[in-house]
Amino acid sequence: MRHTLAVLVENRPGVLSHVAGLFARRGYNIESLVVGETEDKTVSRITLVVEGDERVIEQVSKQLNKQIEVIKVNDITNEETVDRQMLLLKVTADQAARQEILQLMEIFRCRVVDIGRRSLIIEATGDEGKLEAVTQSLRPFGIKELVRTGKVAMVRGPK
């Protein structure tokens, strides 16, 4: 099963390699990893998506906790969360197709951020399901290039 871990770490050089190295040497699989500053400049937050059963995830959390620079590990898989990923997609779009693509993007509330002679760049933000749907809907037109961020997530409510 896929788990989402929110890991608070010290904002220092070398921290990411300590965390990434841990995954490599213990043989855990990272599906995605996003790191960025938090409201506190000395603290970064790593959002990790990891594949594994309960036993594996327990080990991952414990091993992460052992890292000196790791402040807190939260498994937010079963929490009510808001989670977002971003997608940039370059799609083939000649004059004939352009209108149809624009209409589709309207439905998905995506933005067109660049227009070329034969292509468009689409920016989409949302959860995994939405980005999957956007990609599928554009596939028939011809996807020239696609890039996605990992997932960032936040628990809903006052917590």
Add this chain to the structure above:
Amino acid sequence: MNGAEYIVKFLEKKGVDLVFGYPGGVVLFLYDVLGRSSIKHILTRHEQGAIHGADGYARVTGRTGVCLATSGPGATNLVTGIANAHLDSVPILVITGQVGVDSIGRDSFQEADIVGITMPITKHNYLVKELDRLPGVLEEAWNVAREGRPGPVLIDIPKNIFTGTADFPEAVCNLPNRKIPLKNGLTRQLERIAKVLKEAQRPLIFAGGGVISSGAEEALAEFRGYSEIPVVTSLMGKGAIPEEPGGSLGMVGMHGRPAANLALSQCDVLLALGARFSDRVTGNPQNFLPETCIIHVDIDPAELSKNVHADFPVVSDVQTFLKLLLQRLKEENSKPTIQPWLTQINSWEKEFTLSYQQGSLLKPQEIIKEVARQAVNEPIVVTDVGQHQMFTAQYYPVKGKRNFVTSGGLGTMGFGLPAAMGAAFGRPGETVVLFTGDGGFQMTVQELAVMAQYQLPVKVFILNNSCLGMVRQWQELFFKGHYAHSLFTSGPNFVKLAEAYGVKGLQIAKSEDLKVVVQEAFSYPGPVVVECIVDQKENVLPIIPPGGKPNEMLGRWHGEAHVSRLS
């Protein structure tokens, strides 16, 4: 004050009186200051000797070992020793020099990314790029090495940090109060554990290295005395409790003592203290004691249910836990009723003894037994890695605190000699006995020079079988006797080699000389190398074939000459 002066002052403030190291280009400034300080520096003959020396020192004293090396090759020569200390949870502070900050990343002379290299084999490591971070890093590193589960910590310090001057701020360490394991729930857990132990019919204590690192030897002896629950140990736990009647049944695992392994295979409740259930103990962890209730106590939460599922996981240091549990048992005036179990173990001990066959050639086991017989004042026993290590674990009854030093997790050949040297520095005036093989001895033989220089009372017994004994044994048992590259067809004259270093050299080739030569080695005050020519074909028995269960031992039973499986 410059960085080098700050580091030396820091070490002095922490009570460090001895460091092991090897100078070189970028650490010259540090050495210049160190050379004028009160700290004694042991110049080993290889950086590997320095790190194993600090390791041996730390294991026999319980203090943090300190080791210095220069950048590049100096630092990379430490790698094996750091990994060794990491797997056996030994506190060591490693300080390496690095090329100046401006030269990093340019493939400069003697540049190596030691922080990157040692990331997976240190408890934590640091590259100090700003002078004002130095105090905080040193303080934090010192605490990280010691607190909780100990381990090696490396600080990589660029040349310009040694020479840079600053008004160093008072160091603050916010670590200790940040991630202390949760103590809540321990009382509830103790209550349940006391109940399980009371109702147990065949309980067993499995003591690991954590008993020694938490200083719980007395607590364990007291607990064992009160509860009468028998004790077995891992290799790292050997010496946690005296190996004598009323103490430990001995080591369990692949080459464990038969009664200890049988007790392990039959117990209904296993109280594992500071042990990590390595594959040398469990075989296939999936098949390991499926019916047994396992209580697992460890200071490191990540060890609980890592290899073997714990029915009662307890995050605690062993000493605290044992004292609380004993108190609880005494208050309830409860102990398990286990007379039939003790009788059973007793009869196993009588029926399935360790045995070897005397022959015309000298046997490694008889040397170890003779050394143990003649040893006075409970010497520190150190081993290298291989057959002799397992024979020592089986046949040498270790007594006294922190008196057994061996490379458990990593199985590092070449560990023995420098570790014995470090042990001798750690406990001056005490005799150190080293059992080693002709293979491992030759890997770090250069440290004989240090032993000669300081006239360390280390008695080195080389069990010379002219081969890599454990490799040969596995090739005999599992590769149809195809001895690929494990037999030495030439070797040095070990007696002359020792003498060339200024160390006394002796030799034993026949059983009848054993007593006299061991006596001579012990009566000589300084270092001695005793080459013992032993039977090449002797195997370590019993052996649990890889993946087997604790009771599936191959050995010689009931005085039979042939090897058979017990069950």
